Amino acid sequence: MVVTEYELKPQNFPRFPLDWSEIFGRKAKIVVEVGFGNGEFLTELARRHPEKDFVGFELSITSFVKAQKKFKRYNLKNVRLVKVDARFGLRELFPDSSVEKVYINFPCPWPKKRHEDRRITSYDFLQTLSAVLEMDGTVEFATDEEWYAREVLDTFESSEYFVVDVFEENFRRDVETRYERKWKSQGKKTYLIVARKVKSGIVKRLMEGENNMAHSVFEGNVTWEKLKELEGKVFKDENKIFVVKKVYRDNDYLLKVISTDEGGFQQMYYLNLSGRDGKWVLIFKEGRNMKVRVDADACIGCGVCENLCPDVFQLGDDGKAKVLQPETDLPCAKDAADSCPTGAISVEE
Ligand SMILES: C[S@@+](CC[C@H](N)C(=O)[O-])C[C@H]1O[C@@H](n2cnc3c(N)ncnc32)[C@H](O)[C@@H]1O
Structure with missing residues (x-):
């Protein structure tokens, strides 16, 4: 079963930032998770808090497939996923003072000096958080790396927009994440920081206004x-x-x-x-002409391609994807190739 109904494509909306009460069909508190991984944390939060609405950002397509299956299992109505860099998404898609809480659970720490720009906790991201969080809204940040925890603590403490309410070693919350379990089972220490917004910052949005795409x-x-x-x-x-x-x-x-x-x-x-x-x-x-191929040995029959592009792909009796149109100009063929979790689909333009 492949579920795609929880994905929100920003390009399909007429204006930015988005009107979330229109998307969810009600006015409710908004909670965001950055890098939701296999989606189990987001699923649990959405189940436990039907009165709130949840938005998850991820870059991994496999994570998207796994998380949506979980949401469907519980028939969740209060969650949406967006496949963009969370730093961009939080800035462009949320109006000022619209988010109650942002979770950042075990992000990659990017330990090398030359990669420090890739850390999700960059100065620019803090600036975005200082704008989109409501007053007294919180950021909850968890990591297994002490140096990273101390760096993030220092960044929040030296910011005029936040105060740090919690800095805890080997913390416990009601809901665990997959990576949290993994590090704890290996005997690693874990760190939790909860920072609260006390002053509003200003952020410059690049796409504000009419969607000019x-x-x-x-x-x-x-x-x-x-x-x-x-x-x-x-x-x-x-x-x-x-x-x-x-x-x-x-x-x-x-x-x-x-x-x-x-x-x-x-x-x-x-x-x-x-x-x-x-x-x-x-x-x-x-429209561009493309040659499409499926490597049957690599195909695991997950059905992502059939779901995204049924005119070009179909799962055969052997459970593998078949190509119905080896030459096509349908743009969804490219989406299917990009989304194939094993890379079994190739598209030549
Ligand atoms: C180490 S995993 C942690 C997953 C999950 N939060 C957990 O604790 O089990 C980090 C996740 O963040 C995602 N990620 C990394 N950078 C991101 C970004 N800029 N925006 C959204 N997601 C991102 C990765 O794809 C990956 O799934």
């Missing part, structure tokens, strides 16, 4: 049946002719369009249509 934003009633009726229809606009060749759907709708101008020049592209509650965002996607 969007071609158009509109309101109205769009249905699969109505879109399907567009297949084969021809539209004229000044000196161009457009034909809607095919309409696809997964989480969004995709219209394959061919346009021809007076000189006979043809172009193929996709229109990605996504929306909710009557608000729709239309984005152009260029």
Whole structure:
């Protein structure tokens, strides 16, 4: 079973930062987890606090697949996941003073000097937290590295925006994370810091305002049946002719369009249509011809590709992925290759 319904794609929204009460359909406290790993901590929090809404950031696709399965098992309604760097996501997707709490559990410490910019706890990230957290909102940071804990403690203590309420060695919380269990079972020490916001900071957002990736934003009633009726229809606009060749759907709708101008020049592209509650965002996607292959030995039959791109992939009777269109221009083929946890899918452009 592959579940994708909890993933939120920022590019499909008309404005930034996002209106989370619209996304969750209610006004509730928002809690964020940075780098949710296999999702067990986030699942437990969301189960124990149905009155709050939860947002997780991760970069690993495998983590996305595992976490969403857990959410589905408990039919959770109060959690969404975003596949972007949390430093970027917290800054661009959350308005000022909108987050009650941010958990950062056992992030990679990036111990080498030349990698220190990669640490999630950089100065810039603290600045973001000082803006997006509500007053008295907290950051909970856990690590197994003493030097890292002391560095983060020092950063919070020397910041005018935070006070440190907790610095604890070998802490215990109601819910453990996978890495916490791992380090504890190896007899390693663990450290917890809880820092509370006492002053609001200012952060400069790069994408604030209209989503300028969007071609158009509109309101109205769009249905699969109505879109399907567009297949084969021809539209004229000044000196161009457009034909809607095919309409696809997964989480969004995709219209394959061919346009021809007076000189006979043809172009193929996709229109990605996504929306909710009557608000729709239309984005152009260029079509490119790709050769798709599946390495059957590497395929574990997880079904991610079939779920993301059913017109190109299908799980066969042997439980392995089969390619239905070895040459395709469907952009979801690339998504499937990027998301394949074993790298069994290759796409050549
Ligand atoms: C060591 S694991 C810890 C996982 C989990 N929090 C736990 O305690 O079991 C760190 C996780 O953070 C994710 N990660 C690293 N940098 C990130 C970033 N900038 N934004 C979001 N997630 C990130 C990694 O993909 C990885 O899954």
